[in-house]
Amino acid sequence: MAEETSLDERLADLATGGRQAAVPLAAEQIRARGDRRRRRKRAARASGGVLLVAAVVVGGLSLVRPGQDRAPTAADPNPSASASLFVPPTPAQGEEYASELGYVYDAVALDGGRVRVTVQQLRDEKGTGVPTGVVHSLTLPAVTPVEVEHLSGGKPGDLRLEDVVDRLRAGPQWVFALDYDGEGRVQSLREAHWLSVE
The missing domain is CATH 1.20.5 (Single alpha-helices involved in coiled-coils or other helix-helix interfaces)
Incomplete structure (x- = not known):
């Protein structure tokens, strides 16, 4: 068993x-x-x-890190403290351009058919331009199209940036809408005559 x-x-x-x-x-x-x-x-x-x-x-x-306060470079003797805050606007879905509102001033004609301008950014609050605190500079082709109205003495017209350098040499006076393409390049400036400024 x-x-x-x-x-x-x-x-x-x-x-x-x-x-x-x-x-x-x-x-x-x-x-x-x-x-x-x-x-x-x-x-x-x-x-x-x-x-x-x-x-x-x-x-x-x-x-x-210490030592962040560097001396201004020779290329930009008056750097803006808020220059790093600027981000070029990008067009919305289906749009060709995106606009930035701002004073355009301190225009300087450069060699090579370029113009450097300073832009003091504004935001539109119910038809009134309010400063955002962002100031930056742009170097644009002298042939950049510019739509003007008050800047040309009340006659609406199309000019080139090189034609209005003398009038944009002074401090902040003229407000423009700057049209940026999808690659962050300014394609045109349009005088923002519809906007009142604080």
């Missing part, structure tokens, strides 16, 4: 071993793959967290 029990146990062991050899242990393989995936995710999260902390620390250090 003991021999029969022993024989039954051996046959059961052989059958189990044969089944395991013939059919892969799907559940064990799935579990092992899941464990590997979880380990990779944990490692990725840990390394991503370390990179984020390092980026924050380096960025913070660059903001508080």
Whole structure:
């Protein structure tokens, strides 16, 4: 009787071993793959967290680093403190141009058919131009189209930027809408005669 029990146990062991050899242990393989995936995710999260902390620390250090007040360069003797705040507007979906409102002044004709102007940005609040605090300079082709009305003595017309340099030499007086294309280039200036200014 003991021999029969022993024989039954051996046959059961052989059958189990044969089944395991013939059919892969799907559940064990799935579990092992899941464990590997979880380990990779944990490692990725840990390394991503370390990179984020390092980026924050380096960025913070660059903001508080001494010696940020540099002398003005020879090319720009009067740099604007807010020049870095300027971002060229981008056209909305389906639009060809995006406009920036602002005083255009301090025009200077440069060699090579270019004109440098200063722009003091305004925002339109119910038909009134309100300064945003952003001042930047642009160097434009002298042939940039300019639509004028008051600047030309009340006669609406189309001129080129080189034709109005003398009138835009002084300080902030004339407000224009500057039309930017999708690549951040000014395509034209339009006198904002419809806008009253604070």
